Amino acid sequence: MTFNTRLTELDDALRMRLEPLASRIRAAWHRRTSREQAVLRGAALLLLAVLLWTLALRPALQTIQTARQQLPLVQAQTARLGAIILEADALTRGRSGAIPAGDTEQALQVSLDAAGLETVSVLSRSDGVSAKEMQWQVQFANAPAGRIMEWMSNLPFVAQMQTRRVDLARSNVDGRDRPGQLSGVIVLALTPQAKAP
Numbered sequence: 237m238t239f240n241t242r243l244t245e246l247d248d249a250l251r252m253r254l255e256p257l258a259s260r261i262r263a264a265w266h267r268r269t270s271r272e273q274a275v276l277r278g279a280a281l282l283l284l285a286v287l288l289w290t291l292a293l294r295p296a297l298q299t300i301q302t303a304r305q306q307l308p309l310v311q312a313q314t315a316r317l318g319a320i321i322l323e324a325d326a327l328t329r330g331r332s333g334a335i336p337a338g339d340t341e342q343a344l345q346v347s348l349d350a351a352g353l354e355t356v357s358v359l360s361r362s363d364g365v366s367a368k369e370m371q372w373q374v375q376f377a378n379a380p381a382g383r384i385m386e387w388m389s390n391l392p393f394v395a396q397m398q399t400r401r402v403d404l405a406r407s408n409v410d411g412r413d414r415p416g417q418l419s420g421v422i423v424l425a426l427t428p429q430a431k432a433p
Contacts, residue, residue, distance in 0.1 A: 318350040351387035
């Protein structure tokens, strides 16, 4: 006996058992008035909508909400891990900030990205200073104050930098102060020890 034959026999047996039930359901349906049929169709649609909500949509929305609640925690853990990696790199180099002067700009940009400031900051070389001075300007716009402070506290693990100027103020949007948000400029320069070959 082949698989297809067995499957056909099972299908026929199932039809024979279900056919009387289907006939009774059809007969009961035809005995109903058109108004009762409309109410039953509406109830079936309502039941289908409740099942769809219960089995598909609500669990998906709960998963999204849980992910939104856990995202700040994961971002904080990522920032801490990034700081640990930077510290480990600094310890491996023998002293913090011992990176070649030419790689400083890239290291600053990577540190801004790791602190979650990539969308609210612009890193550029300072205008009007000699090439020997090696100064960078970081322009912040509506940046979270806590992330700026955390980024500045991690700077010694990135490069040996001096803070030449800090001009930060509470962000003002549409004439209203934004608590916890800062805008302004920080100017950084390599320390004399970092410039030396």
